[in-house]
Amino acid sequence: xxxxxxxxxxxxxxxxxxxxxxxxxxxxxxxxxxxxxxxxxxxxxxxxxxxxxxxxxxxxxxxxxxxxxxxxxxxxxxxxxxxxxxxxxxxxxxxxxxxxxxxxxxxxxxxxxxxxxxxxxxxxxxxxxxxxxxxxxxxxxxxxxxxxxxxxxxxxxxxxxxxx
Amino acid sequence: xxxxxxxxxxxxxxxxxxxxxxxxxxxxxxxxxxxxxxxxxxxxxxxxxxxxxxxxxxxxxxxxxxxxxxxxxxxxxxxxxxxxxxxxxxxxxxxxxxxxxxxxxxxxxxxxxxxxxxxxxxxxxxxxxxxxxxxxxxxxxxxxxxxxxxxxxxxxxxxxxxxx
DNA sequence: TGTACAAATGTTATATATTAACGCAAAGCA
DNA sequence: TGCTTTGCGTTAATATATAACATTTGTACA
Numbered sequence: 416x417x418x419x420x421x422x423x424x425x426x427x428x429x430x431x432x433x434x435x436x437x438x439x440x441x442x443x444x445x446x447x448x449x450x451x452x453x454x455x456x457x458x459x460x461x462x463x464x465x466x467x468x469x470x471x472x473x474x475x476x477x478x479x480x481x482x483x484x485x486x487x488x489x490x491x492x493x494x495x496x497x498x499x500x501x502x503x504x505x506x507x508x509x510x511x512x513x514x515x516x517x518x519x520x521x522x523x524x525x526x527x528x529x530x531x532x533x534x535x536x537x538x539x540x541x542x543x544x545x546x547x548x549x550x551x552x553x554x555x556x557x558x559x560x561x562x563x564x565x566x567x568x569x570x571x572x573x574x575x576x577x578x579x
Numbered sequence: 580x581x582x583x584x585x586x587x588x589x590x591x592x593x594x595x596x597x598x599x600x601x602x603x604x605x606x607x608x609x610x611x612x613x614x615x616x617x618x619x620x621x622x623x624x625x626x627x628x629x630x631x632x633x634x635x636x637x638x639x640x641x642x643x644x645x646x647x648x649x650x651x652x653x654x655x656x657x658x659x660x661x662x663x664x665x666x667x668x669x670x671x672x673x674x675x676x677x678x679x680x681x682x683x684x685x686x687x688x689x690x691x692x693x694x695x696x697x698x699x700x701x702x703x704x705x706x707x708x709x710x711x712x713x714x715x716x717x718x719x720x721x722x723x724x725x726x727x728x729x730x731x732x733x734x735x736x737x738x739x740x741x742x743x
Numbered sequence: 744t745g746t747a748c749a750a751a752t753g754t755t756a757t758a759t760a761t762t763a764a765c766g767c768a769a770a771g772c773a
Numbered sequence: 774t775g776c777t778t779t780g781c782g783t784t785a786a787t788a789t790a791t792a793a794c795a796t797t798t799g800t801a802c803a
Contacts, residue, residue: 424720424721424723425721425723453750453751453799455751455752457751457752458751473788473789474788474789474790475788475789487753487754488753489753489754489755490789490790490791491752491753491754491790491791491792492752492753494789494790494791495751495752499751510674510675510729510731511674511729513760513788513789513790528717530718530721530723532723533726539721541714541717541718543717545713545716545717546710546713546714546717548713549709549710549712549713549714550705550710550713550730550732552709553692553705553707553709553710554694554705554732554734556588557588557589557694557703557736557737558736558737558740559588559589559694559696559732559734559735559736559737560734560735560740561732561733561734562697562733562734562735563732563733563734564730564731564732564733565674565675565729565730565731565732565733566714566728566729566730566731567674567728567729567730568714568718568723568725568727568728568729569725569726569727569728569729570718570723570724570725570726570727571723571724571726572721572722572723573721573722573723576722576724617770617779617780619780619781621780621781622780637759637760638759638760638761639759639760651782651783652782653782653783653784654760654761654762655761655762655763655781655782655783656781656782658760658761658762659780659781663780677759677760677761677789
């Protein structure tokens with residue numbers, strides 16, 4: 416039970432979420448500039464809405480928000496923005512929830528892997544290559560070539576467990 | 580590259596699929612008898628349709644089939660059967676495909692983990708506890724208590740790779 | 744600077760996936 | 774037999790996602 420356990424995989428209790436959002440948008444701006452991608456107003460706003468909190472965001476909630484702001488907006492408006500953001504690696508889809516979270520790059524060059532608290536609904540990415548390695552070994556045993564991983568672990572985060 | 584690699588995680592090339600289906604249904608009958616669950620005609624037929632091949636089956640494809648056979652059948656008919664089968668552990672849902680596969684019990688008492696070939700679309704379960712262990716270790720590092728895992732690995736199976 | 748092409752967005756419609764609610768019928772049990 | 778639970782039929786609604794085509798915006802280049 417040492418205190419060195421429990422890194423900031425989930426965000427720290429009093430973390431500055433405004434800074435968190437600003438950072439994510441700044442990273443998105445930089446990445447798009449670097450790759451010649453166009454982070455248009457809609458795309459940027461969708462990304463910002465997704466980063467509004469650390470819970471997965473539903474496409475139709477994005478649609479409501481965008482629609483309220485602009486007067487118009489139909490499903491394709493949102494889904495196209497999401498396609499772009501997914502393609503650019505700026506957001507991830509949580510398949511088991513049909514919802515989207517901002518990419519915090521915790522996975523670095525591996526496949527994203529999520530811890531999802533069913534109490535507070537916050538999502539965190541599992542960093543490091545350990546899980547990927549285990550999967551790669553198992554896949555190799557049956558001659559399977561991995562090119563995509565959907566890894567979504569549900570449970571209870573430390574904070575929610577402590578709150579009991 | 581030894582020949583001892585490559586167990587029958589994916590079904591063998593010439594496997595007797597009729598026997599495969601019969602086995603799955605027999606296991607389902609036994610399990611339901613043992614637990615006092617009622618494998619009704621609809622439920623059994625849905626299970627049989629899912630086992631028709633090793634590809635994930637969509638709910639509406641089941642609906643079409645059932646509907647053609649019985650004349651009637653609405654979405655709840657199929658979804659209720661699926662709920663029962665999922666609950667009983669006889670089938671799994673592939674979240675990334677919104678589709679269902681028969682449980683081959685390859686995971687034994689762990690969480691199911693899938694290899695999904697994007698060429699032939701066959702699905703196999705990864706047996707053994709190695710991946711679960713790696714996940715458990717990573718989760719523990721952040722004080723996360725795991726109670727559910729969605730693990731769906733996409734790629735190319737040995738047979739499809741060999742067919743190039 | 745204008746034009747031409749590509750990319751992005753608007754718009755309408757539809758496809759696909761899932762659940763809610765209610766009533767009837769059959770199965771299991773006292 | 775009557776009661777209760779479970780399963781099923783049916784209608785409707787909600788949730789998620791894409792197709793197809795029109796219009797606009799951005800960008801490059803003559």
